[in-house]
Amino acid sequence: MIWDRLNTHKMVASIKEPKQIEIALSLRNQLSGVFLLTGHIGVIQGYVNLFRSHQVPVFLHLEKIGGLCSDYHGLDYLHKVIKPTGIITTKTNVVKTAMKMGLFTIQRFFLMDTEGLDNIAKSLAQIEPDIIEVMPARIPEMIGEIKNITALPIISGGLLAEREHTLACLKHGAAAVSTSRTELWRDTYAIDENKIRIIV
Template sequence: MNKLEEILVENPVVAAIRNEDDLKKCINSDSQVVFVLYGDIINIKSICEKLRNANKLVFIHMDMIEGLKGDYAGLQFIKRYAEPYGIITTKVTNIKHAKQLGLGTIQRVFIIDSLSLDSGIRNIKEVMPDAVEVMPGVASKIINMLQSKVHVPVIAGGLIESKKDVLESLASGAVAISTSTAELWNI
């Protein structure tokens, strides 16, 4: 079990924050791991500082930060300036570069059909991220299939809106879930 997997097993509900209101709720929540899904090159440092000051483990979704190019220089900037634990991205090259920089890596994959499943498996095996976030997270069959083929921790995300969704995703093999539903951050 890698370090990130241990953290996720101990903290299986990940707060996925999309705006300043979510940030405030997250800081006061029980959720220890946070996916930052908003921001820009001006405010990302402040967002991360607030979360770190609240003892949260921060992952920045590189594909969603305005004004930031998702390349090696962009990742260097994020590491030095915002100081997250790691990144989330859909891009294989970002995973490779982030690993070179010593950042934690989560690869987000969208599984909508068998072709995207095969492509996702190929990409994951190529770059071996620390974890994979599969979307939509309520697709327990997909989580189970992916987990059995790639052998890295799977985080379920997307459309997780109830405690039942959390439990079903975890029961299907996900080590954690990410949700923007603030009411679930305290379960």
């Protein structure tokens, strides 16, 4: 389901606090999915169930969820009990384990300097997640450089403040953009003859 939504919806809601959940649900028909970066082991099941009941792909950022261990047993519990659409992690070894279990994986990379490109290439040489997320989104021209390394879909996020930042990422080849800025979740994007525009 996430692949279909990525083709038609270009915005991923990064949820950093519980009050954003209701907003994301109200805009669910124009989001490709949600990234949960809030909660703990005691409440995360309810969050996941809520999004699943509305057919919204939901991904858990493992390093942001309190009490959720990313070792084999933690991932096994996540896969069999919590049942998100998939996970987000910065750790290559976690991607490897999660993929063996059949979990959909998104690996997050940070581009701090040119060595960041080498790190992406080295990591992807070991294991390829389903999607990669690249941060920060304010260097959209680097998306093209990453596309020279891999054919995997790229989601770009971090430091987005306005529509133009989102458009720049999409124009440089990002499959979608992730942000916690709820005002940007409301925008709908269309691609016509390889041109991207905002539908107001």
